[in-house]
Amino acid sequence: MHSRLVFLVPGFFGFTSVGAVSYFERVEQALRRALRQRGIEARILRCSTQPTASIPHRVDALRRQVMRRGGLAASELHFVGHSTGGLDVRMLLAPGVKISRGGFEERIARLTRTAISVATPHHGTPLANHFLSIQGQTLLLVLTALATSGQGRGTLLAAAKAVALVARLDDWLGRAEGPLDRIADALLRRLSFDRRDPVWAYLAEIERDQGAVIQLTPEGIALFDAAVADRAGIDYGCIVAAVPRPREQLKAAELFDPEYLALRAFFRLLHAFASRPHPHYPYPKPSQATQRRLERALGFKVTPATNDGVVPSLSQLHGRLLHVARADHLDVVGHYTLAGGRTADWLPSGANFTPEAFHATWDAVAAAIAKNASLQGSRPG
Numbered sequence: 001m002h003s004r005l006v007f008l009v010p011g012f013f014g015f016t017s018v019g020a021v022s023y024f025e026r027v028e029q030a031l032r033r034a035l036r037q038r039g040i041e042a043r044i045l046r047c048s049t050q051p052t053a054s055i056p057h058r059v060d061a062l063r064r065q066v067m068r069r070g071g072l073a074a075s076e077l078h079f080v081g082h083s084t085g086g087l088d089v090r091m092l093l094a095p096g097v098k099i100s101r102g103g104f105e106e107r108i109a110r111l112t113r114t115a116i117s118v119a120t121p122h123h124g125t126p127l128a129n130h131f132l133s134i135q136g137q138t139l140l141l142v143l144t145a146l147a148t149s150g151q152g153r154g155t156l157l158a159a160a161k162a163v164a165l166v167a168r169l170d171d172w173l174g175r176a177e178g179p180l181d182r183i184a185d186a187l188l189r190r191l192s193f194d195r196r197d198p199v200w201a202y203l204a205e206i207e208r209d210q211g212a213v214i215q216l217t218p219e220g221i222a223l224f225d226a227a228v229a230d231r232a233g234i235d236y237g238c239i240v241a242a243v244p245r246p247r248e249q250l251k252a253a254e255l256f257d258p259e260y261l262a263l264r265a266f267f268r269l270l271h272a273f274a275s276r277p278h279p280h281y282p283y284p285k286p287s288q289a290t291q292r293r294l295e296r297a298l299g300f301k302v303t304p305a306t307n308d309g310v311v312p313s314l315s316q317l318h319g320r321l322l323h324v325a326r327a328d329h330l331d332v333v334g335h336y337t338l339a340g341g342r343t344a345d346w347l348p349s350g351a352n353f354t355p356e357a358f359h360a361t362w363d364a365v366a367a368a369i370a371k372n373a374s375l376q377g378s379r380p381g
Contacts, residue, residue, distance in 0.1 A: 005043050005074045024046055024334065083120055083121070119316055121312075126275075238320070271307060332361055
């Protein structure tokens, strides 16, 4: 067994995999390669989560997985949390936290060397406030109905077949592969009425616990931030993502692509919600050096309205700034368009994220882990 373990922790609405769709798309391969280039061997483990559950419930699920997968027998642990997953990691490692009986959190924390957050709302996101609105609550109620009723499952199953058929027609018409094809190939064509299907199980988890919705608001995170302290001896670092403000300068071909136009409009809506800072819960102002580094990497001015389509960029700062990615919230975990359409761009943000930028992001994560890795754990166990 490897004596060094790296845990990848998904965020809000997160999962390990549903059908053939993986939350951390190609991240394990990129991170493993970057670590080996530094002479570091590690076992990289993807964690499951409760998609919309309260942070303490998510943390308890993370604790159980660490223990079940040999965390207490390892020589050292490293955590990488995307989005809300970064908050889960912070709470698990916080001094004095009591999630379960037995003091296992303390034992896990003593073995931990690195805690890295990727596009994490350390100071909340205005987007969470939208889920407390009538429209947001309606969306969650619809998801609940789909998960818990046979009629709802039948409705979604029929819709899934229709979407899969449309994607196939696109292929016959010679259109390039896009997110619709990715959904159809990886998920919808395999969807069944059986309530044990992973899709229904995922939706049922959303139905059971939606506590994180209120906790991710700037108001909710203010309480989290006041209570959850960093632990001495652990290196905390962050990856910050941001995209330019969306502008409609569409190419001629895109004007005749209804799928792209719909997803682009959806991204503009998300970006607009995330760009409204709370008047009473401002984000901490970065140092001049950090501000210059952010703007130099992104190529545009960074303000409290700057975001990655989900999380404000200034809310993502915590610990050492490891890397700045001109990317949207899902680009950084591998969901961007690659040559050949192997990965779908769920959020067409216009960031023009590339495979090279993806590898640079995870190379920065590997560099932070390697910085804190003990020499004893640098070879396979």
